[in-house]
Amino acid sequence: MGSMMKEAEHVIEVEKLTKRYGDLLAVNDISFNVRKGEVFALLGPNGAGKTTTVEIIDTIRTPTSGKVSLLGMDVTKKKHDIVPRIGVLPQGFSSFDRITVRETLQYYSRLFRLRDTDVDGLIELVTLKDKTQEIYKNLSGGLQQRLGIAIALVNDPEVVFLDEPTTGLDPRARREVWDVLLGLKKKGTTVFLTTHYMEEAELLADTVAIISKGKIIAMGSPGELIESNANYLVLTLQFVDEQAFEIVRKMGFEPVQDNRKNIKVRVEHTDDVQKILNAIKDAGTSLHSLDVRKPNLEEVFLKLTGEALREGPAGGRGAE
């Protein structure tokens, strides 16, 4: 535990972290490390314990038990040394309504007692150049979040914590925030991200930790997680007639029919795809189109927990 080698390469070390709120076990004995320069995503549904975890690491909350070190320092003992070296975008961030973009960044720079903040550079990084004289209140949700990210970067931090940076944004605004985050990734900034969007984790993260009910239930690169937890292909048959469902079921597969007359089948090999197509063709059944793909992180999550990542009617697909 905590050898010298580890200290050198791990910016964050979390060991057996637990947090209780009264009787509620919000974070339950979790351990993981974050390497310097990586984007690490904590992916999980509402109430999983993401904010609790991130805010213990960035010194806002205190753990019930366990050991957390950030930049080689104990987060419960070295707050004053840690805070100047990190940046934080809290969940549901908001700024001063009637202060302009430029003034806001200047304000935060002064708050940190910084002399050499490159306000223009930050504005450029989050692509708010056209909006420098705009007051916060008049910015769209996506622009407000981009200003939030710029605030988190005002002290040129070594580690940035972003708690659900794109929640509530429309797909286009989300994409624009992703572009900013991809820019940070390219620069080699260590980013600790929480999200309940699997596309976000898949696109941005080097390492994803899936958290559910206070426990980390799987961790690895997006590719590794899919490879080791969902070793199958998803075959979707579109606009097939009723018969096809029965044909596929009788072959021993477990097809699922969705509301648009699509059939989804998990298969092990591409051979199975061929067999299914042949059987459908032999039965003289019509088929509009088909799609074969690898499972995504959302399916991995569903398989591991039996619960959906996102709440509400939006569902997991079709947000594009």
Ligand SMILES: Nc1ncnc2c1ncn2[C@@H]1O[C@H](COP(=O)(O)OP(=O)(O)OP(=O)(O)O)[C@@H](O)[C@H]1O
């Ligand atoms: N300060 C607190 N006092 C009491 N309970 C809390 C507190 N903060 C969080 N909780 C509870 O702890 C659990 C984990 O909450 P947390 O906010 O860490 O989850 P989350 O993964 O960030 O959820 P979300 O996606 O909704 O932001 C929840 O059941 C929540 O209600």
Ligand SMILES: [Mg+2]
């Ligand atoms: Mg949260």
